[in-house]
Amino acid sequence: MTVREYIENYSPAYRGHTPGHKGKADRRDITEILDEFPADLVKNSEKAAGFVYGAPYFRFLTGGSSMGVKAAVLALGEDFATDGYCHRAVTEAAELAGVNCYLTPMGRGRDGLPELTTAERLINEMRSRGARNAVVQYPDYYGRTPDLKRIYAAVKLEGGRLICDSAHGAHFALRPDLFPQSAVALGDVCNMSAHKTLGAMTQTAFLAAAGRYDGAKLDRALELLGTTSPSYVLLASLESAMADGMEMRGEYDRLKAFSDAFREKYPCLKNDDFTRLVVDAGRGQGRAAAYALMEKGVAAEMYDDRYVVFILTPYDGDEELAALDAGVGGVIGRKGR
Numbered sequence: 001m002t003v004r005e006y007i008e009n010y011s012p013a014y015r016g017h018t019p020g021h022k023g024k025a026d027r028r029d030i031t032e033i034l035d036e037f038p039a040d041l042v043k044n045s046e047k048a049a050g051f052v053y054g055a056p057y058f059r060f061l062t063g064g065s066s067m068g069v070k071a072a073v074l075a076l077g078e079d080f081a082t083d084g085y086c087h088r089a090v091t092e093a094a095e096l097a098g099v100n101c102y103l104t105p106m107g108r109g110r111d112g113l114p115e116l117t118t119a120e121r122l123i124n125e126m127r128s129r130g131a132r133n134a135v136v137q138y139p140d141y142y143g144r145t146p147d148l149k150r151i152y153a154a155v156k157l158e159g160g161r162l163i164c165d166s167a168h169g170a171h172f173a174l175r176p177d178l179f180p181q182s183a184v185a186l187g188d189v190c191n192m193s194a195h196k197t198l199g200a201m202t203q204t205a206f207l208a209a210a211g212r213y214d215g216a217k218l219d220r221a222l223e224l225l226g227t228t229s230p231s232y233v234l235l236a237s238l239e240s241a242m243a244d245g246m247e248m249r250g251e252y253d254r255l256k257a258f259s260d261a262f263r264e265k266y267p268c269l270k271n272d273d274f275t276r277l278v279v280d281a282g283r284g285q286g287r288a289a290a291y292a293l294m295e296k297g298v299a300a301e302m303y304d305d306r307y308v309v310f311i312l313t314p315y316d317g318d319e320e321l322a323a324l325d326a327g328v329g330g331v332i333g334r335k336g337r
Contacts, residue, residue, distance in 0.1 A: 003041045004236040018229075028233050045239040052242065053173045053184045055208035057215045061191075062234040063226050065089070065167040068191025068207040071221035072163045073097050073135065075189075075214060080133035080163070081125040085114040087165060090135050096225075102129045111269060112283070112306050116146040119154040132160030138183045139169050141302065142269060142309065143276025148186040161212065162187040170206065171197040171275065171313070174245050175252045180272050189213045197275065199315060200241035204234050244314075251314035258321050259312060266328050267335050275312040277324075281332055282306065289331055298327030308332075 007028040015022045018031050042060065050058030061067050066089035073080070073093035080099070082090050084106035094101030104125040106114040117136055126132060134155050139145045148164065155162045166172075166183035170192035173182040183190045188211035194200035207222070209215065252275075259274040269278035281289035283306050290303035301309045310324060 049242045055210045057209035059207045060238045061205040062230040065193035065205040072189045074221040075217035079131040082135040083117045119151045132158045135163040137165045143271035143273035145180045145272040164190040167193040184208045198241040199244045201237040248314035277310040279308045292331045296327045
């Protein structure tokens, strides 16, 4: 039995337990029953997902990917260097753990974006600060990936550990023939947002460790950061997202064909993840383009001064992709126009 099957079939004549809505808000929303909710169902699902990612340590999170990176830093308990463009969760993690977080200086490329982290810059920052550990974002919000394999080798030579903030890379492991290598294999511990690129509900994530990391310390950190009443609807969503991901892996071929054709027609940032379409609206035009697209019924993931970002997933049907194509064509236009 799966977590999803358990909560969908739970139907006692009377619920004398929390939550107080007694199933009226959502009949699937239940809590621990009697001594404990059948925790083996969650553990079995985590084990199955860990097998896909090649991670003996794998946990479902209901507090988002931020919870994962904070737990990893808390379990580490040492100073570290990180990207100059890191997510706020990384600096917040250092604050929670009472350690120092050193931002590696980054320049700007001709595309207007921060330059990606390199092993050389990161190690120089670590040595200058007396730190031996690092937290690196892989991929970034724009679908770009630093040379994480080289970074990991460099950090190991320093005797430290590498935490991979792979919030936007949970889908990489599903099609290793099409995507960059999963960060799980390129670091000591890795957090991934299941709701960003997979089919899980918002606020769900994974924490995986395939390298040299203390699982007991990670679990304790998760206990300190999380709730004693996790949503089993969210846990079931994580379980279903993994099942859907495996079943729908073939859809990435369709998405790649669309992405390749889209990039041929419209000005897009060159990146490493074909499912992350970063449309170049022109300097100073990102916000206006995103709002104009919204008026046409095309909602973006984000925009900045220049770019408008879209995320493709197997849940995008041909009709939705056609709407994206038409919207971008109408607002931004083809290359060279």
